[in-house]
Amino acid sequence: MKNSNAVDDLGSALKASKRGFIAAGFFSLFINILMLTAPFYMLQVYDRVVTSRSLETLLFLTIIMVFLFGVLGVLEWVRSRILVRVSNQIDQFLSHRVYTAMFNAGVKIPNQRTSQPLNDLTSIRQFLTGNGLFAFFDAPWFPIYIALLFMFHTAFGWFALGAGAVLLIIAVLNERFTKKMLTEANGENIKAQNLASSNLRNAEVLHAMGMLPGIMGRWSDQHKTFLGKQTIASDRAGVFSNLSKVLRMIFQSSILGLGAYYVVINEMSPGMMIAGSILLGRALAPLDLLINSWSGFNNARSARTRLQELLTAFPEEDRNMSLPEPTGQVDAINLFVGPAGSRTPTLKGVNFEVYPGDLVGIIGPSAAGKSSLAKAILGIWPTLNGTLRIDGAEVQHYNRDEIGPHIGYLPQDIELFNGTVSENIARFGEVNSDLVVAAAKKAGVHEMILQLPDAYDTRIGVDSGALSGGQRQRVGLARALYGKPKVVVLDEPNSNLDELGEKALSETMQILKQEGVTTFVISHRTSILKSIDKLMVLKEGQMQMFGPKEEVMQKLMSQKASEQTALRA
Structure with a gap:
């Protein structure tokens, strides 16, 4: 008898791994605090060392900076290890369940036999261990960086808010114009792979009767459809990705010009000008990374949808009471x-x-x-x-x-x-x-x-x-x-x-x-x-x-x- 209340298996797997995500988020707290090392080091160098010409202060600040960056590197390494193990835990939590559902689907729907669910599980695991996920951990710190920029000067804060809004709009447009095409391209790719696998299982027949050109032509048509849709999606994503990168560089350079203006009129120190530029770059980095890794996120999201459909269609079977060994009637x-x-x-x-x-x-x-x-x-x-x-x-x-x-x-x-x-x-x-x-x-x-x-x-x-x-x-x-x-x-x-x-x-x-x-x-x-x-x-x-x-x-x-x-x- 099948479980009538189909459980969100993927959701359960993520919930079971929440301690790992919380730990990664906890390390992200200190990582983002330590990311302030560079702007504050520059601030102290320009406003204290340069004006006082104190080499002892410069040496002391440099030692602190090197130490903090060392700690930052260790924390990022630990966070990466945590996410690798979280992804492995999710894989172990789901792999047997996915394999069983895939097997049951193959038994009950023979013409749809495919190992794609295992590839989908791999896609999710790879996304969880990639750089794209870091953007989701770091993006919540955007308001903190903005607050610091407001502390430097209100003009810096409003400029950063405007820059963030522009990149956010680009991220939304990227999602709107690429999601459908990327999803369709992934679907066509799966069809092409399944067709190729089916052809390989019958390689002897194809070779013996000279069917390879015809059957390869059919695969080629399917593959070209995939390439066409992927090309369109990649072209669109490339436009938004490059636009995001160029704008971020423009914003970082422009805030230097804005800072120089306030330095000239004596409303800001040179150190604040340099530190503000670094802070803005750090604030915008998660948004830029999110836009550049959107394809991987979309692939993982599509994989999750396909897996959930499979697991819902073939829920885990309840165990029945054991019956006596049959005699053959x-x-x-x-x-x-x-x-x-x-x-x-x-x-x-x-x-x-x-x-x-x-x-x-x-x-x-x-x-x-x-x-x-x-x-x-x-x-x-x-x-x-x-x-x-x-x-x-x-x-x-x-x-x-x-x-x-x-x-x-x-x-x-x-x-x-x-x-x-x-x-x-x-x-x-x-x-x-x-x-x-x-x-x-x-x-x-x-x-x-x-x-x-x-x-x-x-x-x-x-x-x-x-x-x-x-x-x-x-x-x-x-x-x-x-x-x-x-x-x-x-x-x-x-x-x-x-x-x-x-x-x-x-x-x-x-x-x-x-x-x-x-x-x-x-x-x-x-x-x-x-x-x-x-x-x-x-x-x-x-x-x-x-x-x-x-x-x-x-x-x-x-x-x-x-x-x-x-x-x-």
């Missing part, structure tokens, strides 16, 4: 099944009872609903109506980590993962050598594995280049049989097998029957039917026949004979 009652997000069922009104140890063959033409039934048994696709129960409990009522070890699944498209053969068979849990070898022997693949370069320790990848199609399928079968599965679903288990492989598969199925394992076998090849007990015939999403194999086969033969007779007539 599988019942369907008026079962309607369809893909996630669809209200159109691909399996309609199916009813059956299967007992522990039954070997059930599922046949039917393409789009008959065979794979839909398999996904319903495995709990991958939701039931739109009716129920599918294992030992009297709906599949969704089991905790996945508890029911998973009792489920064996051999998909039509075998996916083996980066690791050793033994790790793949052991489902990347703790490798129990006895269970791994037992599963391999049960699948009739033990001798084949021993012929590999490093036997069970042979490393294989996602593409399983070290294994042929038939070998991959048999290793996948061993993975399905690892441990003590009670329900096994085999989707086209003999599609890549030769005659010896099919013989081994038949022997495997008999072993499963002897062990009381309920086995569903989906196949287009009739050679597998001799090993089964019951046969289910599906057509257009509906169950046409179900029962003992001999009875169903006899009905099928009678039906076929009747159709042939009708054709002759």
